[in-house]
Amino acid sequence: MKVLYLLDSLNRGGIEVLCVDICRNAQANGLDLMVAATGGGDLEADFRESRVEFIRLTxxxxxxxxxxxxxxKIIHERKIQIVHTYQAVEGIHAYLACFGTNVKTVLSHQGFVADKKNRLTLRFLLPRVAMNVVISQGLRRWYESQIKLKFSDNVKIIYNGVDKKRLVWHGETLKGELGLPADVLLFGMIANFYRDPRKDQLTVCRALPKIFAEIPNAYCVFVGKTEAGAEHKFTECARFCRKNKIDNRVFFLGGRADVPKILKSLDIFVFSSIHEGLGIAALEAMLTNVPCVLSDIEPFLEISENGKYAKIFPVQNAEILSEKILELFKNRGMRENLASRAFDFATENFSIEAHLRELKKLYDSIL
Structure with missing residues (x-):
């Protein structure tokens, strides 16, 4: 079968990183695919070098x-059988391009849908695509309960996958870059600051004074760019740290492309989130042998099997978050055991190979 992946943006985000991983591993896993993009971004070079045909549109x-x-024209000339999209804008273009043909369309649903225009577009597309792919049971329930988007029989849950090969790092450590001794305890969160109620860095900040008071050699990093309109969220975090005189132990690093380097140096990964489709950053941490502390939103409970493979804290509860982090910092054996078990679980369920295996089954089922 020949599959076309259609993307509207090539900026560094969960969808785009997933698609790069898919492209790099497609051939080895029995998939013949190509990519067309209607917008650019900082991952364009990665797509061009990913061993699949790439076409740039505007x-x-x-x-x-x-x-x-x-x-x-591309669909006709390349004999495309399936077009796979990840957002409403791509989905409507794929629907129109395939209308009146035998080409099947697949629409993946990755997470938060903020605006009314996209929700209306999805309402139109849901019953008209050959298959909807939702990345967690929690996200499906959120669609149906919070934004009233109902799926019929054309829906399948397929967890996202991560290419472990992409996470290998052999260069300078983040601790070295920051001028920290190798034996300090470093924890952190990798997530952008968004306008919408999605990530929750402030709760992590509020947990820091208690952690730092008990662990004198602990430091914290926040990695992620600040979206336009979310500047106040970043400012509130930085102001809290200054007010509590802990800013000398907290690093705000902005957007970074070297996630493997960051994960390699972390002793604990924290993901404080209010809404998530699945949480690719948490999966990357698990697949790098970093123990995780996650908020108790439904998708995180899914990927940790209700706390079996991560420490869980109630959403926006800084007190319990600090207790979970301290529990791990004070028990190295517990950290290593949790990381090892989570690595094995994530390898089996959230590797790029597991993802491609399920995608191939889906494609076969709709042809």
Whole structure:
């Protein structure tokens, strides 16, 4: 079968990183695919070097009929059988390009849907695609209960996957970069600051004074860019740290492309989130043998089997978060045991090979 992946952006994000991993491993796992992108971004070079055919288009309008025409030509000339998209804007262009043909469309649902326009588009697309892929049971329930998007029989849960090979790091450590001794205890969170109620770095900040008071050689890092409109969230975190005189032990590193380097230096990974589709950053930590402390939202309970493979704390509860982190810091054996068990679990269920295996089954089922 020949599959076309259609992306609207190539900026570094969970969807785009997943698709790069898919492209790099598709051939070895029996998938023949290509990528078309209607926008650029900092991962464009990665896609071009990913061993699959890559075509760059330009979308100038919300619904661009010129893009639709070009896609239709690509589909015909490359004998595409399935078009796989990840967002509403890509989905509507794929739907129009495939209309009246035998080509099947697949739409993946990755997480938070903020605006009314995208929700209306998804409401139109859900019953019209050959298959909807949702990345967790928790996200499906959120769709149905919070934004009233109902799925029919054309839906399948497929967890995202991570390429472990991408997470290998052999260079300088983050501790070395920051001028910290190798024996300090470093923990942190990798997540952007968003306008919408999604990530929750402030709860981590509120947990820091108690942690630092009990663990004098502990330091914390926050990695992630600040989205336009979310500047106040970053400012509130930085102000809290200054006010509590802990800013000399907290590093705000901004957006980074070297996630493997960061994970390699972490003793604990913290993911404080209010809403998540699955949590690719947590999976990356598990697959790097870093023990995780996660908020108790449903997708995180799924990927940790209700706390079997991670420490869990109630959403926005800084007191219990600090207790969970301190429990791990004070017991190295517990940290290593939790990390080892989580690594094995994640390898079996959330590797890129497991993801591609399920995708291939899905594609076969709709042809």
């Amino acid at each position: 979308r100038r309008l919300p619904i661009d009929l010129a893009v639709v025409a070009k896609l239709r």
